[in-house]
Amino acid sequence: MDSIKKIISRYKKDRTRLLDILKEAQAAEGKISDQAIEAVAAALQISRAEVEGVISFYHFFSDRPTGKYVIYLNNSVTSGMAGREKVARALEKEANCRFGQTSPDGLITLFETSCIGMNDQEPAAIINGVIFTSLNEEKVKKIAGQMRKNIDVQEMIEEYGDGANRHDLVRAMVKNHIRKEGPVIFGDYQTGLGLNQALKLAPEGVINEIKKANLMGRGGAGFPTGLKWELCRKEKSSEHYVVCNADEGEPGTFKDRVLLTERPEMVFEGMVIAGYAVGAKLGILYLRHEYTYLKRYLKYILENMRQNGFLGKKIAGQNFDFEIEIKSGAGAYVCGEESALIESAEGKRGDPRDRPPFPVQNGYLGSPTTVNNVETLATATQIFTHGSAWFRAMGTSVSAGTKLLSVSGDCDRPGIYEVEWGLTLKELLSLVGAEETLAVQVGGASGQCLSEAGFGRKLCYSDLATGGSVIIFNKTRDIFSIVRNFLDFFIEESCGWCTPCRAGNVLIKNKFEKIASGLGTASDLAEIEAWGKLIKATSRCGLGQTSPNPVLTTLTNFREIYEKKINKEADFRSEFDLARSVEQACQVTGRKFEEEREDA
Amino acid sequence: MSSKPVIATASLAGCFGCHMSFLDIDERLLELIELVEFDKSPIDDLKKFTRPVDIGLIEGGCCNAENVEVLRSFRKNCRILISLGECAVMGGLPAMRNTISLKDCLEEAYLNSPTVAPEDRVIPNDEDLPLLLDRVYPCHEVVKIDYFLPGCPPSADLIWEALTALVQNRPMKLDYQLIKYD
Numbered sequence: 001m002d003s004i005k006k007i008i009s010r011y012k013k014d015r016t017r018l019l020d021i022l023k024e025a026q027a028a029e030g031k032i033s034d035q036a037i038e039a040v041a042a043a044l045q046i047s048r049a050e051v052e053g054v055i056s057f058y059h060f061f062s063d064r065p066t067g068k069y070v071i072y073l074n075n076s077v078t079s080g081m082a083g084r085e086k087v088a089r090a091l092e093k094e095a096n097c098r099f100g101q102t103s104p105d106g107l108i109t110l111f112e113t114s115c116i117g118m119n120d121q122e123p124a125a126i127i128n129g130v131i132f133t134s135l136n137e138e139k140v141k142k143i144a145g146q147m148r149k150n151i152d153v154q155e156m157i158e159e160y161g162d163g164a165n166r167h168d169l170v171r172a173m174v175k176n177h178i179r180k181e182g183p184v185i186f187g188d189y190q191t192g193l194g195l196n197q198a199l200k201l202a203p204e205g206v207i208n209e210i211k212k213a214n215l216m217g218r219g220g221a222g223f224p225t226g227l228k229w230e231l232c233r234k235e236k237s238s239e240h241y242v243v244c245n246a247d248e249g250e251p252g253t254f255k256d257r258v259l260l261t262e263r264p265e266m267v268f269e270g271m272v273i274a275g276y277a278v279g280a281k282l283g284i285l286y287l288r289h290e291y292t293y294l295k296r297y298l299k300y301i302l303e304n305m306r307q308n309g310f311l312g313k314k315i316a317g318q319n320f321d322f323e324i325e326i327k328s329g330a331g332a333y334v335c336g337e338e339s340a341l342i343e344s345a346e347g348k349r350g351d352p353r354d355r356p357p358f359p360v361q362n363g364y365l366g367s368p369t370t371v372n373n374v375e376t377l378a379t380a381t382q383i384f385t386h387g388s389a390w391f392r393a394m395g396t397s398v399s400a401g402t403k404l405l406s407v408s409g410d411c412d413r414p415g416i417y418e419v420e421w422g423l424t425l426k427e428l429l430s431l432v433g434a435e436e437t438l439a440v441q442v443g444g445a446s447g448q449c450l451s452e453a454g455f456g457r458k459l460c461y462s463d464l465a466t467g468g469s470v471i472i473f474n475k476t477r478d479i480f481s482i483v484r485n486f487l488d489f490f491i492e493e494s495c496g497w498c499t500p501c502r503a504g505n506v507l508i509k510n511k512f513e514k515i516a517s518g519l520g521t522a523s524d525l526a527e528i529e530a531w532g533k534l535i536k537a538t539s540r541c542g543l544g545q546t547s548p549n550p551v552l553t554t555l556t557n558f559r560e561i562y563e564k565k566i567n568k569e570a571d572f573r574s575e576f577d578l579a580r581s582v583e584q585a586c587q588v589t590g591r592k593f594e595e596e597r598e599d600a
Numbered sequence: 601m602s603s604k605p606v607i608a609t610a611s612l613a614g615c616f617g618c619h620m621s622f623l624d625i626d627e628r629l630l631e632l633i634e635l636v637e638f639d640k641s642p643i644d645d646l647k648k649f650t651r652p653v654d655i656g657l658i659e660g661g662c663c664n665a666e667n668v669e670v671l672r673s674f675r676k677n678c679r680i681l682i683s684l685g686e687c688a689v690m691g692g693l694p695a696m697r698n699t700i701s702l703k704d705c706l707e708e709a710y711l712n713s714p715t716v717a718p719e720d721r722v723i724p725n726d727e728d729l730p731l732l733l734d735r736v737y738p739c740h741e742v743v744k745i746d747y748f749l750p751g752c753p754p755s756a757d758l759i760w761e762a763l764t765a766l767v768q769n770r771p772m773k774l775d776y777q778l779i780k781y782d
Contacts, residue, residue, distance in 0.1 A: 572744035574741060574743065574744075575741070576668075576741055576742045578665060578668055580734075581733040581734045581735070581737075582665055582731040582732070582733060582734070583734070584703060584732075585702060585731040585734070588706055588723055589723060589724075589725035589731070591725055591727060591731065593731055
């Protein structure tokens with residue numbers, strides 16, 4: 001208990017640090033104990049229920065004891081394609097327990113987790129915070145053997161990845177897989193050049209330059225960045241904030257991970273520029289929990305920038321102070337939504353807020369806040385390094401510049417591609433070495449599943465707008481298992497606030513399984529479509545509004561697969577099986593069931 | 601024989617509250633009798649279908665095999681079948697047991713409950729009792745349902761409007777007040 005008190009006092013009883021406190025408490029005790037909950041609630045002067053609400057919200061908190069080694073195996077769709085089942089079974093065999101349990105000797109706990117941003121090197125897992133990629137049965141056996149010898153997880157890594165993954169403060173086996181370097185993110189860059197250019201302008205001038213460049217949000221929604229900064233700046237308040245959204249949880253995206261590994265200064269510099277533009281003194285990098293392995297390295301980069309005068313007091317010799325803090329979630333896809341992210345950064349459950357008011361009006365701690373994607377901020381830096389005209393000349397007339405794509409699935413060269421907007425899917429497929437392609441999932445689970453008919457479409461804001469997740473499926477894949485994976489993902493990740501999203505997706509899934517099992521009718525297809533529309537229209541955040549997309553877009557683009565499964569003659573078919581549903585009652589009462597003849 | 605539309609009703613795993621609400625149409629009952637005739641229903645106490653029925657109203661979901669049998673016979677005999685009220689539409693209060701296994705439910709109620717005298721500790725298994733289902737099913741999971749009238753219970757006005765619209769073959773006019781529940 002002493003250690004809990006120490007942890008709380010280290011965070012100065014700061015309510016916004018609740019997640020950090022709980023993480024350390026869990027690390028110290030292997031679980032978040034009842035006593036820890038009491039102590040934290042008392043010290044932060046919040047209710048026990050509030051603390052418990054936070055614990056139950058995030059995947060990576062556990063109030064049950066866990067083993068010495070806690071393994072989170074990713075269950076994303078590409079993980080399944082890369083042999084996840086075998087790895088999972090091998091883990092269960094080695095640990096002698098099922099997923100969700102701890103081995104009898106208390107050594108290993110197994111959990112499943114949603115996409116951890118390693119889609120190009122699956123199956124991947126997080127073990128005690130350390131990333132393991134490209135797992136197979138032999139590797140599992142070896143790792144388990146090392147665990148039985150109590151070897152430290154970090155020591156189990158045999159070979160580090162490329163680039164900064166080898167850095168002393170990272171030491172990760174993660175690979176960058178940068179396949180195509182474009183002119184913006186991977187173009188000429190020297191820390192501070194862009195910042196110096198920006199600081200020569202008035203804040204309004206900075207906003208103008210971003211507007212002239214026509215920079216739009218790179219997270220997927222594509223909101224004009226200049227306008228966002230302007231709206232934020234215009235709000236009267238004693239404090240303004242910049243938040244960098246590094247909670248890339250969209251299945252299949254991992255570009256921010258690579259950006260933060262290879263171009264962290266560019267990202268931080270963008271935050272400083274944004275801070276100058278909106279009138280903020282503090283920026284928060286909200287780093288997804290899965291990327292905690294980058295935290296020490298990022299702190300070191302920040303310190304370097306501080307030493308060099310790009311951060312802290314009187315930046316670049318100007319009368320402008322700006323600091324950057326790193327905050328982390330604890331595993332929740334919905335925290336990628338900006339208002340949920342802000343709640344989480346405040347140390348609360350990541351429940352999305354009602355909008356309006358928007359974060360630019362009422363954001364972090366109630367103050368105007370601009371929340372920008374990692375890539376957007378890095379791009380902003382380069383706009384000042386090279387000028388808005390240079391930027392504007394790339395891409396299409398509506399969509400300026402380049403986009404980082406995270407490509408995974410069935411192709412020869414999965415990884416990161418920086419391409420100019422306007423590339424067609426067909427061109428991309430040949431670039432990445434994809435053959436016999438059946439479907440391409442653009443924009444992750446919340447995006448769309450396109451068939452060959454859509455391969456001529458262009459990646460740009462006016463056609464296929466995307467945060468950059470591209471998952472490729474070849475003709476050996478089964479559309480139904482892809483949809484099933486994404487549906488399960490949304491059911492798991494719904495925060496539960498809006499009934500249509502919480503309950504509706506479960507109903508859609510049940511209906512989907514009815515169709516998959518061959519019992520569906522045309523009326524079932526029509527109901528899925530109607531319910532999907534209802535969920536989209538009546539959920540308050542982006543998660544709910546996009547959650548039916550996996551089934552809706554495949555119903556549009558792969559309708560024949562569904563049509564083949566359904567019974568066209570029958571107007572209604574029930575899944576209900578009377579004999580099966582009275583089985584339990586027969587067992588309990590010792591009676592036998594004989595279905596009476598219908599005309600009786 | 602008259603050519604008035606024929607109505608049948610049943611209460612399955614419900615509380616008869618929807619039927620009570622039906623009776624709450626008050627003096628309009630007299631008007632209703634002019635419009636329709638009743639076949640199998642607790643209202644006239646007819647136990648069996650005597651002729652083809654136009655509109656069947658089902659209160660309650662299915663919690664046992666007999667409910668399923670009755671519901672299926674309604675589907676067979678009724679041209680239009682309506683789920684009346686929360687329990688028929690979604691399972692309602694009885695469906696609260698759906699998260700617990702039937703065995704645990706019965707053991708808690710008949711074996712382990714502190715209010716059961718030791719000599720009474722037995723799970724009822726008389727063969728005249730219908731077998732319980734593993735969970736409570738809303739009607740549309742068992743048979744095709746044509747209309748859903750929500751509410752706990754649906755108000756008399758809602759039932760009246762829906763019924764009269766159907767027998768007069770006009771669109772239902774369901775004002776916001778009729779389907780608002782808070």
